[in-house]
Amino acid sequence: MSSLTMTHAPKGLEGVVATTSKICYIDGEQGVLAYRGIDIHELADHSTFEETCYLLWNGALPTKSQLKELHERLAAERKLDPAIIDMLRSLPKGAMPMDVLRTAVSALGLYDPEQKKGDHAANVSKSIRLTSQIAMLVAAYDRLRKGKDVVKPDPSLSHSANFLLMLNGVPPSDTAERALDIALILHADHELNASTFAARVTAATLSDMHSAITSAIGTLKGPLHGGANEAVFHILEDIDSRKADPVEYVRELLAQKKKISGFGHRVYHTEDPRATHLRKMSEDLCKSSGQPKWFEMSRKIEQFIKSEKKLNANVDFYSASTYHVLGINVDLFTPIFAVSRISGWSAHVIEQLDDNRLIRPRADYIGPAYPQHWVPIDKR
Amino acid sequence: MSSLTMTHAPKGLEGVVATTSKICYIDGEQGVLAYRGIDIHELADHSTFEETCYLLWNGALPTKSQLKELHERLAAERKLDPAIIDMLRSLPKGAMPMDVLRTAVSALGLYDPEQKKGDHAANVSKSIRLTSQIAMLVAAYDRLRKGKDVVKPDPSLSHSANFLLMLNGVPPSDTAERALDIALILHADHELNASTFAARVTAATLSDMHSAITSAIGTLKGPLHGGANEAVFHILEDIDSRKADPVEYVRELLAQKKKISGFGHRVYHTEDPRATHLRKMSEDLCKSSGQPKWFEMSRKIEQFIKSEKKLNANVDFYSASTYHVLGINVDLFTPIFAVSRISGWSAHVIEQLDDNRLIRPRADYIGPAYPQHWVPIDKR
Numbered sequence: 191m192s193s194l195t196m197t198h199a200p201k202g203l204e205g206v207v208a209t210t211s212k213i214c215y216i217d218g219e220q221g222v223l224a225y226r227g228i229d230i231h232e233l234a235d236h237s238t239f240e241e242t243c244y245l246l247w248n249g250a251l252p253t254k255s256q257l258k259e260l261h262e263r264l265a266a267e268r269k270l271d272p273a274i275i276d277m278l279r280s281l282p283k284g285a286m287p288m289d290v291l292r293t294a295v296s297a298l299g300l301y302d303p304e305q306k307k308g309d310h311a312a313n314v315s316k317s318i319r320l321t322s323q324i325a326m327l328v329a330a331y332d333r334l335r336k337g338k339d340v341v342k343p344d345p346s347l348s349h350s351a352n353f354l355l356m357l358n359g360v361p362p363s364d365t366a367e368r369a370l371d372i373a374l375i376l377h378a379d380h381e382l383n384a385s386t387f388a389a390r391v392t393a394a395t396l397s398d399m400h401s402a403i404t405s406a407i408g409t410l411k412g413p414l415h416g417g418a419n420e421a422v423f424h425i426l427e428d429i430d431s432r433k434a435d436p437v438e439y440v441r442e443l444l445a446q447k448k449k450i451s452g453f454g455h456r457v458y459h460t461e462d463p464r465a466t467h468l469r470k471m472s473e474d475l476c477k478s479s480g481q482p483k484w485f486e487m488s489r490k491i492e493q494f495i496k497s498e499k500k501l502n503a504n505v506d507f508y509s510a511s512t513y514h515v516l517g518i519n520v521d522l523f524t525p526i527f528a529v530s531r532i533s534g535w536s537a538h539v540i541e542q543l544d545d546n547r548l549i550r551p552r553a554d555y556i557g558p559a560y561p562q563h564w565v566p567i568d569k570r
Numbered sequence: 571m572s573s574l575t576m577t578h579a580p581k582g583l584e585g586v587v588a589t590t591s592k593i594c595y596i597d598g599e600q601g602v603l604a605y606r607g608i609d610i611h612e613l614a615d616h617s618t619f620e621e622t623c624y625l626l627w628n629g630a631l632p633t634k635s636q637l638k639e640l641h642e643r644l645a646a647e648r649k650l651d652p653a654i655i656d657m658l659r660s661l662p663k664g665a666m667p668m669d670v671l672r673t674a675v676s677a678l679g680l681y682d683p684e685q686k687k688g689d690h691a692a693n694v695s696k697s698i699r700l701t702s703q704i705a706m707l708v709a710a711y712d713r714l715r716k717g718k719d720v721v722k723p724d725p726s727l728s729h730s731a732n733f734l735l736m737l738n739g740v741p742p743s744d745t746a747e748r749a750l751d752i753a754l755i756l757h758a759d760h761e762l763n764a765s766t767f768a769a770r771v772t773a774a775t776l777s778d779m780h781s782a783i784t785s786a787i788g789t790l791k792g793p794l795h796g797g798a799n800e801a802v803f804h805i806l807e808d809i810d811s812r813k814a815d816p817v818e819y820v821r822e823l824l825a826q827k828k829k830i831s832g833f834g835h836r837v838y839h840t841e842d843p844r845a846t847h848l849r850k851m852s853e854d855l856c857k858s859s860g861q862p863k864w865f866e867m868s869r870k871i872e873q874f875i876k877s878e879k880k881l882n883a884n885v886d887f888y889s890a891s892t893y894h895v896l897g898i899n900v901d902l903f904t905p906i907f908a909v910s911r912i913s914g915w916s917a918h919v920i921e922q923l924d925d926n927r928l929i930r931p932r933a934d935y936i937g938p939a940y941p942q943h944w945v946p947i948d949k950r
Contacts, residue, residue: 198587199577202774202927206586207578212937227942236944249937253950273660280653285680292784293680296673300665382933384775388785391768394582395792404672405768405785412775414928456930547582548794550836553762557592557629562607564616570633 196552204456208549209390213246213537214381221460225379226250234467239374239530240264240349246379246537247317260318261348267322268343268352270330271301275340278331287331287525288411292404294327295320299400308398310544316399317536324532325349328525329356350374353529358517365478366516369471373509376464377527379534380505381457385409385416386531386538393539394549406535407528413451416531419523421451422510426487427520436490444498452507453495461502468508475515484511576932584836588929589770593626593917594761601840605759606630614847619754619910620644620729626759626917627697640698641728647702648723648732650710651681655720658711667711667905668791672784674707675700679780688778690924696779697916704912705729708905709736730754733909738897745858746896749851753889756844757907759914760885761837765789765796766911766918773919774929786915787908793831796911799903801831802890806867807900816870824878832887833875841882848888855895864891 199206215224223230226245233242237251244252244260252260277297281290299305302319304312330340333356341356350371354362362370380386389406393399410416429439443450455462469492476485488511492503513523579586595604603610606625613622617631624632624640632640657677661670679685682699684692710720713736721736730751734742742750760766769786773779790796809819823830835842849872856865868891872883893903 196585196587197577197579199579201589202929203586203588203931204927205576206583206931207576207934208583208931209581209933210936211933212935214933215935215937215940217940222940224940224942227938227940228944229941232944236946251944251947251950254947257947273662276660277657280656281677282653282680286685289676289679289685289780292781293673293676296669296676296784296788297661299669300662300673305666305669381935382931384771384928384930387929387931388768388771391764391771392785392789392792395764395789395795395797397788397790397792397795397797400669401672401788401791404676404788405772408676408777408781408784409772409775410777411781412772412777415775415777417775417777456928457932547584548764548836549582549767550764551583551586551588551762551767552837553589553591553594554587555592555595555761556590557595558607560595560597560602560604560607561609562604564608564612564631566616567631567634567637570631 198554199551208382208387209542211381211538211541212249213534213541214379216381216457218457218459221458221463223380223463230376230463231467233375234372237375238348239371239378242375242378243321243533246533247314247540263318264322264349265343265345267319268326268345270323270326274298274301274327275330278327278334283335287328287521288407288417290331291324291327291525291528292407292411294331295324295400295407296404298323299398299404302400305398305400308396308543310540313399313536313540313543317533317540320399320403320536321349321532325353325529326356328522328529329353332357332519332522333359369475369512369516372467372471373512373526374530376467376505377530379531379537383415384412386535389535389539390542391549393542394546396543396546399536399539402539403532403535406531410528410531411524416524416527418451418506419509419513419527420520422507423514423520423523425450426484426510426514429487430483436487437494440491440494450495452510453499453501453503455502455504458502458504462504464505465503465508468505468512469503472508472511475512479515481515484514578934579931588762588767589922591761591918591921592629593914593921594759596761596837598837598839601838601843603760603843610756610843611847613755614752617755618728619751619758622755622758623701623913626913627694627920643698644702644729645723645725645732647699648706648725650703650706654678654681654707655710658707658714663715667708667901668787668797670711671704671707671905671908672787672791674711675704675780675787676784678703679778679784682780685778685780688776688923690920693779693916693920693923697913697920700779700783700916701729701912705733705909706736708902708909709733712737712899712902745855749855749892749896752847752851753892753906754910756847756885757910759911759917763795764792766915769915769919770922771929773922774926776923776926779916779919782919783912783915786911790908790911791904796904796907798831798886799889799893799907800900802887803894803900803903805830806864806890806894809867810863816867817874820871820874830875832884832890833879833881835882835884838882838884842884844885845883845888848885848892849883852888852891855892859895861895864894
């Protein structure tokens with residue numbers, strides 16, 4: 191590859207098509223998001239997270255028996271090696287859940303029954319296993335850090351209901367189960383977002399599923415990606431505790447040139463279709479739980495940012511108030527993003543490995559002109 | 571970003587310039603590799619790994635006092651939290667060192683004294699800390715899995731000598747120390763190789779140094795990247811144990827369409843300049859240690875592949891025989907790559923964060939045409 195045939199890409203690879211993919215369709219102008227061609231609105235209205243996992247991994251909706259089999263496999267994988275629970279117990283007090291999740295998923299690779307297999311079938315098994323285990327890790331760590339016992343999973347429950355059971359110690363209401371399930375559907379995949387891209391870069395050296403998912407979790411953690419929903423809630427909480435006016439508060443942040451998380455998206459130039467659902471869900475849940483203030487505050491901020499900065503709310507903005515009224519700790523918002531996105535990450539890793547090529551771009555060297563020379567230390 | 575303005579990149583981003591960088595200069599046609607403009611040949615002949623770290627992190631060779639300070643900081647960081655040693659002890663028997671390293675580096679993020687800081691100075695401190703700690707982790711885990719004690723570090727020794735002391739329990743010979751030091755210099759950086767690119771993708775969400783380095787380790791593990799040096803030695807070992815003719819053995823592998831690790835490179839179309847040094851080092855060390863067979867076998871394979879496939883040996887080919895005669899276990903070859911490359915990975919993370927933009931490319935959707943529809947399960 192001579193430097194003459196190199197292509198200079200925009201910073202951050204913006205607008206660069208890095209691969210073909212059959213998983214996720216996005217039309218950023220029209221605000222369309224579809225998994226395997228099915229619009230996210232139809233899936234949010236009618237599907238379940240388990241069915242969405244099947245769709246992402248297999249390319250089509252499951253039949254009744256296929257869905258039953260997937261449910262049984264997910265339920266059967268609701269177990270963690272006792273050594274992993276011991277590791278969670280041994281971590282320093284105050285450890286951030288995303289750091290814990292990254293470490294624990296990496297450790298799971300050492301215990302995986304198929305750790306030396308990397309074929310398509312083994313990777314589908316690992317996807318199922320990790321989907322169950324990541325939900326369990328998030329719930330188990332939250333219990334342990336609060337001095338509570340890890341809750342025994344219930345194989346009869348859906349993935350979402352079991353997660354909420356293991357998090358809260360009691361089975362969820364139908365409303366809470368469905369709300370979380372819709373949130374997991376909405377977050378399940380989003381094409382070559384940074385964490386998914388990191389997973390594909392890792393997988394493409396023919397490393398393994400656990401390495402790829404560990405990369406994805408570390409990447410999701412950042413506030414320019416999954417970490418944004420936590421940042422949104424910190425603002426809402428601060429406004430609430432100061433009894434501040436939301437618009438004046440945000441105006442002040444803008445005056446200080448601070449970035450307001452939860453707005454704008456590199457891909458969408460209209461409303462993020464996931465925000466449409468999450469806004470509705472936030473409104474319903476905030477009102478029915480007697481905490482309308484979180485929705486009202488959010489709505490005012492949204493309208494102000496829209497008029498002031500011409501930016502739309504993205505997936506992170508209304509997930510903050512939604513998760514809060516579901517009783518979820520703010521530092522679990524990003525881990526719950528991972529509880530969902532493991533489905534898309536693993537689908538992308540499988541797709542990458544089915545037709546692999548090492549992902550290795552180039553850099554444009556702008557440092558000291560070659561050749562510089564080594565000089566003895568006395569002469570520097 | 572309308573789809574009309576998207577750029578379609580070659581598969582694997584081959585030849586796509588994804589960023590500017592002041593760290594590493596490569597001329598793939600001329601076979602030139604230089605760090606901060608200084609040719610790798612000059613560095614291998616005159617520099618040390620510690621000096622090379624300084625160069626990569628700071629952009630210029632250190633003065634005497636700067637080099638002394640860096641040595642003192644590296645030596646002062648030769649410590650691991652007892653909880654990390656306990657974790658290493660608790661891992662399942664037979665755990666692969668790269669999986670252990672990925673997990674332990676992720677865990678180190680939970681213990682880092684600057685875990686909540688992400689500014690330039692904190693990231694330089696983390697780079698120094700991780701450089702010391704990764705070497706210690708590799709040595710400590712190898713001792714523990716062999717039922718031996720972790721060796722106490724010696725702050726008076728160079729980075730390479732201390733690593734060999736902690737690995738073998740005795741201080742190395744001058745020859746072994748210098749050989750490892752040169753190998754670490756040669757592996758320290760290589761522009762946007764897959765693991766470094768993964769580290770930058772992770773860092774660019776404003777995640778943290780430990781997340782980025784964890785991604786890099788998981789990516790390096792793959793046999794299309796760092797894992798190749800282990801694959802090379804497995805071939806040499808198999809030839810030796812079968813008393814096979816190296817050329818016939820490799821000819822048979824080629825006939826079976828098997829990939830021979832250690833040959834060819836996406837970036838170099840002539841000899842990999844690192845291979846030049848490693849060939850010489852392999853020859854010297856194999857002969858002086860009374861094991862010339864590993865070099866002779868390697869040389870025959872190299873000549874055959876060159877004439878048969880027009881492929882040159884790359885950095886991985888002669889590092890296999892070199893590390894073996896240094897008494898290093900084959901499954902530590904890739905971890906030792908990490909012991910070196912942490913210097914380049916962290917330099918790239920620092921550079922990325924000094925002028926950051928989220929790395930988020932697009933995919934070209936080729937799945938079922940939008941819109942497909944959700945249909946009730948009874949009708950599928």
